[in-house]
Amino acid sequence: MKIAILGAGNMGLSFSKSFLKYELIKPENLHLITRNQSKLSKISEEFPKSKISTFEEVQELDADLIIIAVKPQDFQNVAENFRFTLKENQMVLSIMAGMKISKIQKLLNHPLVVRAMPNSPTLLGMGITGYTAAEGISFSQLINIERLLNSTGRSVYLENEDLLDGVTALSGSGPAYFYYIVDAMIKAGVEMGIDENLSKLFVKQTMLGAFHLINNSEKNLEELIQDVASKGGTTEAALRTFEENSLKETLKKGILNAEKRARELNG
Template identity: 55%
Template sequence: MKIAIVGCGNMGMAFAKSFLQYDLVKKDNLLLIEKSIERSEALKAEKTGVVVDTISSRISDADLIILSVKPQDFSALQDALREAIQPQQVILSIMAGIPISAIQEKLNHRLVIRAMPNTPAMLGMGITGFTAAKEVDLTNLRKVENLINATGRSIFLEDESMLDAVTALSGSGPAYFYYLVKAMVEAGKQMGFDESVASLLVKQTMLGAFHLINTADKSLDDLIKAVASKGGTTEAALKRFEEGELADTLIAGIKAAQVRATELSKS
């Protein structure tokens, strides 16, 4: 298989490296198109694939073209891509908020798959929601699904509009988790720990608690109950969270991300 990746930043390279790790593509068959000179020099030094700085007829060789530039950079490359694209090529877009119909129209091309991964894809521990134009056949869909699964797990969605919810929940999700971790570390510092000690206490707590979610065979409420003794310390914290409507604020924030994803897809 030959793959071209347009935009080789965090996500484009997370995909590239996962494919190479599982031998799903050979380096010689991986075309990395990266506009930034600094970034493309770094990619050349890494020897991850064939690095070029612009879209040219070379892209016509690829079976799959992955679009991983920022959504606002898509318009600058659409003309060159439309010129070079071949009818049998499949496009996989991971750009947030650009619907399949817009990509089809701008590129004058029907075979479009749209996916929303997240940054743990860098470790092969991502989760990606994806959907496809009706013109994409099952063989192509399976091939792309296998590639996505090299970055972690995936979930196919019939309804494209649910990708906005995926964006809000798991696409942006890692940032919510870091935000929570950061607040806990800050609390540790305010109680007198060095940043490194506070960070160790919090990170190991999150790691252990995450594994308990997956292995303890208990609901989240039961897991909370197992920590919060009647009249104890955890209860005091949870009471304050409830008073501050922390859960409602988190839910409202995630819904704001969904609204923004929908706005982007209409702009």
């Protein structure tokens, strides 16, 4: 398989590294295309055997799969300035937030589009990606796409494209929510007099342990909370403050607003 990636930013490059790591493609069959001339030398160092180009240089695209990894707000301008025409059998995989399949098809004048929403842990091969496909894409073509996506973590096929805006809000943006909470916990530790590096260690190891408990315990989240929150104790004091300040509702509202913004990005 030959793959071209339009938009060699963080996500486009992390996908590339995963494909090469698991030998899903050969380096010489990877074509990375960037809008930023200044990035060419750095990308060439990372991918010495692959083809590296700027958008302006591409007159013809020799690829079975074209992955679109540009910012959604930039896509219309990019599509209108392509110097190449898509061939009938070329597949398109979009990883742009909020941009619906129908709009991509219209701007590219091309029917074979798969839309996916990965998240930043794909950088470590620990991401999760929701994806869906336009009509006319065969089961075998979808299996090939899934193999590629699974190299970056896990993937879930969704029949209803509308759910991808929710996936964008939940897992696409999700890592930032955890970073936000972790940051607040670290700063609370510092305020209590704990050295910042030590506070980071306590919080990060606590987060890691809690993750493994969620994954390995037969108890639900409410039961796990109650295991820690003894009556009249320290955890209960913290949880009461969270409830009094509607922390759970605030988090939910933020995620729903992220979904709303994902819908707006489609225009």
